Amino acid sequence: MQGTRDTDRPIEQRPLLAMGLRLLTALLLASMFAGVKWASQRGVHVVESLFWRQLGSAFCATAWVAWGPGFETLRTKRIGAHVTRMGIGLTAMFLNFLAMTLLPLAEATAIGFSVPIFSVVLAALVLGEPTGKWRWGAVVVGFIGVLVVVQPGSSHLPLEGGAVAVVAALMTAAVTIVIRRLGATEAAATTVFWFAVSSLLPLAILMPWFGKAHDLQTWAIVSGLSLAGGLAQLTLTGALRLAPVALVMPMDYTSLIWATLFGFLLFGQLPTEWTWIGAPVIIASGLVILWREHRLARASRAAQAVPE
DSSP states (O other), X not given: OGGGGOTTSOOOOOHHHHHHHHHHHHHHHHHHHHHHHHHHTTTOOHHXXXXXXHHHHHHHHHHHHHHTTOGGGGOOSOHHHHHHHHHHHHHHHHHHHHHXXXXXXXXXXXXXXTHHHHHHHHHHHHSOOOXXXXXXXXXXXXXXXXXXXXXXXXXXXXXXXXXXXXHHHHHHHHHHHHXXXXXXXXXXXXXXXXXXXXXHXXXXXXXXXHOOOOOHHHHXXXXXXXXXXHHHHXXXXXXXXXXXXXXXXXXXXXXHHHXXXXXXXXXXXXXXXXXXXXXXXXXXXXXXXXXXXXXXXXXXXXXXXXXX
16 A cells, blocks of 8 residues: 555656646745845844744645655655755755845856756766766856856955855755765655754754744744745655656746846845846756756666667
8 A cells, every 4th residue: 555655656747737836836945035035134044044944844744745655654764864965955055045145136046056067066976977078068168157147256246145155056966966865765755854854953953042033024024935945845846746857947947037026126136247147158057967967868768678
């Protein structure tokens, strides 16, 4: 009976629904990051935003497991790997939240698009995955795009904020490597649940130093970012189950539209011309990487299907 409830089993592919869910994910994540920036301006520390965000994710993940694969699927023998994923994931999320408070939303979002670029580098260095000229070329072009957006040595963006955003992208790429390793034995629900729940422990320990009372509007903002983050986890997972990554991942880049809109409406900020130049370069390099990985995966499946 348990096998029939495995969240990672192949299901009917519904590409249009998957694309819609991924578009919704981009909106939810942009809303969450806007909420983090807005809350920080009202005295909410990044650690506090992290705690409430993870609490929302824990509730959503618990509901997902309860209504889907069942709690029996949460058994794991890879506790150490989940702890590692939690540590790297929390660090990445902290840096991403911090970057949003230090930079305009559009610029921080554009730099965040460099995650696939760092993923290629880490996959080659850590996993020893073969990386050809197409992907290495995309990596070089992508880094040029990041430099265009950040403009190091100029007053275009705060140097601290740019550095934090770049390191946040690197750590987020590291999370993808850890999840890839966990995915060899763990169901998606198991990984999501244990990350959300286990991360609450260190955050709860820190809350007496960083948590504080707020007014009703601030609590509404914090509740909104927590709910948006939790729902984004579910819509992201749903999109990946209903269609291939190569189809749905390009939808992520619509988050730049939302980041620009929220930045203007909430903070009176618009992207500079350097962001509009650099962001398409970063996006293009990410799409090339995605296209190449899709081609290689398809060729590998075709080779395995050929009888010896």
